[in-house]
Amino acid sequence: MKNIIITGTSRGIGFALAQHFAKNGHNVLAISRNTATIDNLNLSNITALSVDLSESSDLKKVSDFVNSKWDHVDIVVNNAGMLINKPFSELTEKDFIDVYKVNVFGVAAITKLLIPFMQSGGHVVTMSSMGGIQGSMKFPGLAAYSSAKGAVITLSEVLAEEYKESGIAFNVLAIGAVQTEMLEEAFPGYQAPLSAPQMADYVYNFALTGNQFYNGKVLQVSNSTP
Template sequence: MKNVVITGTSRGIGFELAKQFAENGHNVLALSRNTKPLLNYNHKNITVISVDLSNSNDLKKVSEFVENNWQSVDILINNAGKLVNKPFTELSSNDFLDVYKVNVFAVAEITKIMIPYLKKGSHVVTVSSMGGIQGSMKFAGLAAYSSAKGAVITLSELLAEEYKEQQIAFNVLALGAVQTEMLAEAFPDYQAPLTATEMADYIYNFALTGNKFYNGKVLQVSSTTP
């Protein structure tokens, strides 16, 4: 039984991941602003906390829960994401900031407060995007999103180096297109080749075993160009 913290669990991949870990006997701390979906799911292994990842007071609730109930974390999955699809000249500084708050700064903050509870053998998995991979095909309208996803890749590589002596693994999964609500909102006419459940299956297994084989690595998880 693992203690697993997952961000962005109100829908899509995060929601499916929380269910899968819980159904397989693991303890799940599910973090999202909207707690209703998982509260309705009502699984005994899932604790849901309403958290705005950009709010330091909300993050204190996370560390307090872990301190009072678990004392250690085996897996942290940084899954929460925000996507804005706008032409570059229409992107405001606030658009960039909003995207970076969720995709970069929140990853750094939640990881930082989890560090005291991560131990030898713990695995931090950050969900990025093929759009953040240097040399990959890029798509117009995603300047803020793709650049943020590139930044979080570099952050994870650095953390793997910084915490290698403690044997805490940090890896990134750069996903291709997955049919989630977030994708549908940004690209209403596009149909992705994978469902959120299918991708959650992959991430579930990688989170449990990937740290035996990888540290500081970026795995490209995409069967198509997008």
């Protein structure tokens, strides 16, 4: 049984992943702004915590929970994301800031908060996108989102080097098209080859075992374009 923290659990991959961990006997702290979907599961070993990652003051709820309920954290899955689909000419500074607050600054803040609770063998998995991979196909309207997803790739690579003596691994999964609400926002009407539960199953196994094989790596998890 491991202690797992997952962000962005109200829908999509995060919602499916939280259930997967909980139903396999792990303790899960499910973080999202809206906790209703997790609360409705009524699973005894999953706790939903309402946290806005773009608000630094909200993060104290996470450290307070870990301090009072757990003595350590084994796995962190940075899954929360925000997407704005607009032509570059229409993107405002606020649009960029809003996307980066969740997709980059929020990832950095919660990772920094939780590292002191992690031990050798711990694993931080950050969910990125094929849109953040240098040289991959890019799509109009996703300048803020894709550039933010590229930023967290570099962040994870740096953290792997900075904390390599700690035994904590930092890896990134750059995923392709998965049938989620966010995909619909990016590519309206597109039918992805993978469902959220299918991708959650992959992430589940990688989070538990991937740190035995990888550190500071970016794995491209995609079988389609987009």
